[in-house]
Amino acid sequence: MICHPYLERIARCTALMKAAGLDVLLLTKPANMAYLTGDGRLCAYAMITKEGKVALGVPSTDVEDVKRLTCFDHLTGFEDEVGMIHSIAHHFKHFEIQEGSVGLEYTFLTHSMMGMLTHPHGKPEKVAAKDCTPVMSALRIAKEGGEIERVRAAASIAVAGMAAAVKALKPGLTESQIAAEAEYAMRQAGADEFWRTYVCSGPRTNIAHGLPTQRRIDKGDLVMMDIHPIVNGYSADICRTVCLGKPTVEQQAAYDLYLKAQQAAIAHVKTGVGMVELDEILHGIIRDGGHGDHLFGPTMHGVGIEFEEAPLPPGHAFFHGEKAPPPLATNVVIAVGNCGLYTGPWGVRVEDTVVVKPDGPQILTDYVRKLEI
Amino acid sequence: MICHPYLERIARCTALMKAAGLDVLLLTKPANMAYLTGDGRLCAYAMITKEGKVALGVPSTDVEDVKRLTCFDHLTGFEDEVGMIHSIAHHFKHFEIQEGSVGLEYTFLTHSMMGMLTHPHGKPEKVAAKDCTPVMSALRIAKEGGEIERVRAAASIAVAGMAAAVKALKPGLTESQIAAEAEYAMRQAGADEFWRTYVCSGPRTNIAHGLPTQRRIDKGDLVMMDIHPIVNGYSADICRTVCLGKPTVEQQAAYDLYLKAQQAAIAHVKTGVGMVELDEILHGIIRDGGHGDHLFGPTMHGVGIEFEEAPLPPGHAFFHGEKAPPPLATNVVIAVGNCGLYTGPWGVRVEDTVVVKPDGPQILTDYVRKLEI
Numbered sequence: 208m209i210c211h212p213y214l215e216r217i218a219r220c221t222a223l224m225k226a227a228g229l230d231v232l233l234l235t236k237p238a239n240m241a242y243l244t245g246d247g248r249l250c251a252y253a254m255i256t257k258e259g260k261v262a263l264g265v266p267s268t269d270v271e272d273v274k275r276l277t278c279f280d281h282l283t284g285f286e287d288e289v290g291m292i293h294s295i296a297h298h299f300k301h302f303e304i305q306e307g308s309v310g311l312e313y314t315f316l317t318h319s320m321m322g323m324l325t326h327p328h329g330k331p332e333k334v335a336a337k338d339c340t341p342v343m344s345a346l347r348i349a350k351e352g353g354e355i356e357r358v359r360a361a362a363s364i365a366v367a368g369m370a371a372a373v374k375a376l377k378p379g380l381t382e383s384q385i386a387a388e389a390e391y392a393m394r395q396a397g398a399d400e401f402w403r404t405y406v407c408s409g410p411r412t413n414i415a416h417g418l419p420t421q422r423r424i425d426k427g428d429l430v431m432m433d434i435h436p437i438v439n440g441y442s443a444d445i446c447r448t449v450c451l452g453k454p455t456v457e458q459q460a461a462y463d464l465y466l467k468a469q470q471a472a473i474a475h476v477k478t479g480v481g482m483v484e485l486d487e488i489l490h491g492i493i494r495d496g497g498h499g500d501h502l503f504g505p506t507m508h509g510v511g512i513e514f515e516e517a518p519l520p521p522g523h524a525f526f527h528g529e530k531a532p533p534p535l536a537t538n539v540v541i542a543v544g545n546c547g548l549y550t551g552p553w554g555v556r557v558e559d560t561v562v563v564k565p566d567g568p569q570i571l572t573d574y575v576r577k578l579e580i
Numbered sequence: 581m582i583c584h585p586y587l588e589r590i591a592r593c594t595a596l597m598k599a600a601g602l603d604v605l606l607l608t609k610p611a612n613m614a615y616l617t618g619d620g621r622l623c624a625y626a627m628i629t630k631e632g633k634v635a636l637g638v639p640s641t642d643v644e645d646v647k648r649l650t651c652f653d654h655l656t657g658f659e660d661e662v663g664m665i666h667s668i669a670h671h672f673k674h675f676e677i678q679e680g681s682v683g684l685e686y687t688f689l690t691h692s693m694m695g696m697l698t699h700p701h702g703k704p705e706k707v708a709a710k711d712c713t714p715v716m717s718a719l720r721i722a723k724e725g726g727e728i729e730r731v732r733a734a735a736s737i738a739v740a741g742m743a744a745a746v747k748a749l750k751p752g753l754t755e756s757q758i759a760a761e762a763e764y765a766m767r768q769a770g771a772d773e774f775w776r777t778y779v780c781s782g783p784r785t786n787i788a789h790g791l792p793t794q795r796r797i798d799k800g801d802l803v804m805m806d807i808h809p810i811v812n813g814y815s816a817d818i819c820r821t822v823c824l825g826k827p828t829v830e831q832q833a834a835y836d837l838y839l840k841a842q843q844a845a846i847a848h849v850k851t852g853v854g855m856v857e858l859d860e861i862l863h864g865i866i867r868d869g870g871h872g873d874h875l876f877g878p879t880m881h882g883v884g885i886e887f888e889e890a891p892l893p894p895g896h897a898f899f900h901g902e903k904a905p906p907p908l909a910t911n912v913v914i915a916v917g918n919c920g921l922y923t924g925p926w927g928v929r930v931e932d933t934v935v936v937k938p939d940g941p942q943i944l945t946d947y948v949r950k951l952e953i
Contacts, residue, residue, distance in 0.1 A: 249789045266788035268876045268922040286876065288899035313691035318711070319901035321691070338691070387767035394760035399793055400776070415639040416622045420772055503641045503659065526661035528692035549641040 210278035212351060213245050217259050223342045224257045230307030231256045232339050233295065233324055236315040238512040239343045241440055246276040247512075252291070252324070254298045262298040264291060288323060295329035305331050310339025314528035340528045344517035348509065349536045355562060357441035358510060358540050360397070362560050362571035364436045365443040368393040369574050372406070372434070376451055376580070378426045382406040382419040389434050398436035402514045405433035405446075412448065413554040415503055415547070427452040429553050429578075435514035442514035444542035445572040446558035449580045461498060461548055462555045462578040468492035469544040469557050470576075472506065476561055476568035478537045482507065482520050485543070493548060501554075504546040510560050511540055539563045540571075583651035585724060586618050590632050596715045597630045603680030604629045605712055606668065606697055609688040611885040612716050614813055619649040620885075625664070625697070627671045635671040637664060661696060668702035678704050683712025687901035713901045717890035721882065722909045728935055730814035731883060731913050733770075735933050735944035737809045738816040741766040742947050745779070745807070749824055749953070751799045755779040755792035762807050771809035775887045778806035778819075785821065786927040788876055788920070800825040802926050802951075808887035815887035817915035818945040819931035822953045834871060834921055835928045835951040841865035842917040842930050843949075845879065849934055849941035851910045855880065855893050858916070866921060874927075877919040883933050884913055912936045913944075 220243060224232065232255040234240050241247030243255060244263060251265040251273075260281070265273050267284030274282065281301070283294040299305075311324060323329075325336055350358065371392030372385050386404040393401055407417025409428040417431055424430060433446035450458065472489040489506045493499060505523040509516045518524070518532030518539065525531070535541070544558030557576050562569040593616060597605065605628040607613050614620030616628060617636060624638040624646075633654070638646050640657030647655065654674070656667040672678075684697060696702075698709055723731065744765030745758050759777040766774055780790025782801040790804055797803060806819035823831065845862040862879045866872060878896040882889045891897070891905030891912065898904070908914070917931030930949050935942040 248787075266876060268920070268927070269787045271924070272784065272787050287895060289895070315690060317688060317690060317901075318686035318694070319713075319899065322901075323899055340692075381767075383767045383770075383772050387764045390767075391760045391764045394754075394756045394763075394792075397756075397794065399756055400759075400791060403773070411645065414621075414642045414645050418773060419767075421770065503639060522660060522662070526692065526696055528690075528695075547641070551644070554641070 212353065213243060213278065216243055216346070217255065217261060220255060220342070220346055221257050221259045223345055224310065227310070227339070227342050228308060229257065229310040229337060229339060229342065231302070231304055232310040234312060235320065235324065236312045238516070239312065241512055242347055244277050244279060246273050252295065254295070254302070256302050256304065260302055262301070264294045264298070292323060292326045292329040295324065299329070299331050299334070304334060306333040308335045308337045310342060311336050312340060312343070313338035314340045338528060341530045344529055347511060348517050349538045350511060350540055351538070354441060354511065355538060355540065357439050358443055358560065359571050361436050361438040361441050361443035362445070364393050364396045364398050364438050365434055365445045365560070365572055366574045367396045368434050368436060369432065369445055369447055372432050373447070373449060373580060376424065376430060376449065378424060378451065380424050381421045382408055382411070382424065383421060385424070385430065385432065386419040389432065393434070393436040398438050400437045402435040402437065402442065405431070407431050410552060413549045413551060424451055429454070429458060429555065431554065431556055433558065440512060442510055442512065443560045443572060444510050444514045444558060445560065445574060446544060446556050447574065447576065448555045448557065448578065450578050454578050458553065458555070459578060461550060464493060464496040464498060465548045465555050466557050466576055469559070473543050473559065473561055473568050473570065476535065476541070476543070476563055478563055478565045479534045481534050482518060482532050486520055489546070498548050498550070501548050501550050502546055503549050506546045507541050507543045508545055509540060510542050535563045537563060537565055585726065586616060586651065589616055589719070590628065590634065593628060593715070593719055594630050594632045596718055597683065600683070600712070600715050601681060602630065602683040602710060602712060602715065603707070604675070604677050605683040607685060608693065608697065609685045611889070612685065614885055615720055617650050617652060619646050625668065627668070627675070629675050629677065633675055635674070637667045637671070665696060665699045665702040668697065672702070672704055672707070677707060679706040681708045681710045683715060684709050685713060685716070686711035687713045711901060714903050717902055720884060721890050722911045723884060723913055727814060727884065728911060728913065730812050731816055731933065732944050734809050734811040734814050734816035735818070737766050737769045737771050737811050738807055738818045738933070738945055739947045740769045741807045741809060742805060742818055742820055745805050746820070746822060746953060749797065749803060749822065751797060751824065753797050754794045755781055755784070755797065756794060758797070758803065758805065759792040762805065766807070766809040771811050773810045775808040775810070775815065778804070780804050783925060786922045786924060797824055802827070802831065802928065804927065804929055806931065814885060815883055816933045816945060817883050817887045817931060818933065818947060819917060819929050820947065820949065821928045821930065821951065823951050827951050831926065831928070832951060834923060837866060837869040837871060838921045838928050839930050839949055842932070846916050846932065846934055846941050846943065849908065849914070849916070849936055851936055851938045852907045854907050855891060855905050859893055862919070871921050871923070874921050874923050875919055876922050879919045880914050880916045881918055882913060883915050908936045910936060910938055
């Protein structure tokens with residue numbers, strides 16, 4: 208039974224709920240449940256009232272495991288989806304919530320999951336559903352000291368994974384085999400899991416989401432690796448591009464330009480700076496270098512329990528149900544270098560996880576940034 | 581440019597669309613797009629009209645890559661979310677669709693993604709959105725010969741992964757390190773990726789979704805491993821439970837009972853059998869063995885591009901936006917043993933991937949089923 212820091216987070220949450228006009232939250236996104244209760248698992252839910260009362264519903268098999276991990280009294284096990292709906296009804300009744308509004312995770316729930324959580328046998332008729340994404344993002348955006356330490360631990364394991372992948376690179380290996388080296392090293396070093404590993408090579412370095420394939424790496428290929436371990440519930444994000452051999456003059460110049468832009472944006476990270484301003488620094492340098500037409504993707508995003516979370520740049524945020532990000536607060540963690548420079552036949556990208564501090568950036572993923580290995 | 585078997589699939593799709601009253605599909609789920617077009621990637625869409633016309637929208641970086649993988653002419657690259665919405669509008673206009681209904685993947689789309697696909701700058705006002713989940717499931721449920729070969733290849737790599745994990749087991753290793761062995765072996769053997777690996781041990785074998793942690797495996801622990809490689813776009817699903825040492829009499833008896841029930845259900849698999857009937861065989865044997873209260877989870881599910889797809893058992897199907905499954909057709913692929921026998925202090929489970937044939941089951945994941953190793 209671990210109550211700290213969850214009680215304090217629940218208190219901050221209820222303040223945000225009141226400001227947003229929410230009477231209760233009904234969460235199923237593991238990242239949000241983990242943040243507020245200490246446990247976030249599949250096929251489970253957390254109900255949080257504006258008075259700070261907390262109820263959890265989990266598969267009946269998991270009740271003892273959840274008791275070990277959380278400190279909340281209202282814990283119900285259910286046998287199946289019907290049982291889940293009934294247990295939601297039970298908690299609405301127990302907390303005497305008959306009207307008002309319930310916050311649901313519109314950016315996480317599919318239509319079928321939404322149907323389960325708002326089923327008339329569960330949710331009282333007069334309780335209206337509203338999106339709670341902005342509340343949860345505001346709550347989680349600036350990290351506590353303990354959270355930063357966890358992201359730091361994830362970052363050091365990300366560096367170990369990247370080092371293992373780069374060390375293993377040789378002609379004839381598949382992209383998937385390179386991913387294997389990074390993932391194996393991360394699990395050996397203490398990662399519980401990882402988000403999907405991206406490894407692409409040769410012409411595939413030009414695609415936006417380069418998931419690994421059976422393509423065999425050839426001499427002279429660029430190889431782009433993007434990895435994100437999960438350590439003690441927190442993530443880190445690192446991407447490196449290297450050349451297996453001698454890069455062309457154009458490749459080296461594009462890499463140098465990208466790195467200059469990414470490092471300049473990072474150098475400007477500090478409390479109070481806006482994401483749009485950082486965007487503009489990165490884009491400006493790449494535009495000035497003649498590659499303005501080759502940029503694709505949001506330049507940066509938040510990192511925490513998820514490897515990609517709030518804050519998101521304004522345009523991207525809007526379409527992902529998030530509010531435009533406020534100026535960066537102290538202890539927000541971001542990954543800078545999420546966009547790529549894609550020339551057509553190949554692309555380059557360098558990404559690092561950085562903590563926002565009053566006096567500047569604190570880079571957590573300190574692994575060599577060099578095209579030629 | 582690979583046109584076979586996609587043109588034939590599109591023809592079957594348009595027949596199902598007409599029967600369901602859908603004028604056009606707007607797909608973003610990679611599994612569905614891959615089935616119909618040969619390419620399924622993140623942040624992309626496929627539009628398919630009831631006349632069988634196909635348009636694809638992908639990140640502008642990916643256009644050349646997609647051209648290599650598909651044979652459809654209407655291919656648009658977009659720069660960002662706004663560009664995606666405009667390209668959807670363009671294709672609605674190009675296909676002259678001003679009214680009728682568009683099929684969307686309600687069981688895949690989040691509310692924010694739904695907002696993007698039905699944005700008034702994209703979808704014409706008089707085109708109504710409808711769920712296309714049942715159409716896509718009906719389309720994909722029975723596998724073609726080439727698909728079965730791909731699932732078979734995935735199954736043999738799943739067996740290699742399981743063998744590597746079991747071989748590596750020793751006291752002191754973490755659950756995550758066991759997962760590492762399975763995943764590494766699967767990538768070395770030719771997997772492109774894998775769905776999340778489940779490894780749990782000791783008391784954690786009792787939980788419904790045992791994702792790996794830093795728990796160190798001890799002598800005498802049960803260890804449950806559930807793995808699902810992706811090979812050439814297709815998946816397989818295998819789970820084994822083993823004991824690191826001598827199981828107790830109760831553990832051995834529960835394992836023997838579960839295995840008997842799972843194997844009996846598999847033995848009854850053949851064309852025309854209903855999932856409820858198979859459910860009942862598995863449940864009945866476990867009930868008769870005195871563990872009726874210890875069952876949790878759907879007994880089985882389909883396997884194909886996804887490791888968990890239609891057919892789903894009726895109750896489960898309903899809450900996942902699927903129709904109740906028809907009697908099993910020839911060449912449906914299912915994983916049998918998805919439910920666990922959870923006693924409280926520990927659980928056991930054995931799962932195999934099986935093809936439905938007119939004369940009985942064809943088991944694809946032939947790896948030893950034995951508690952004591």
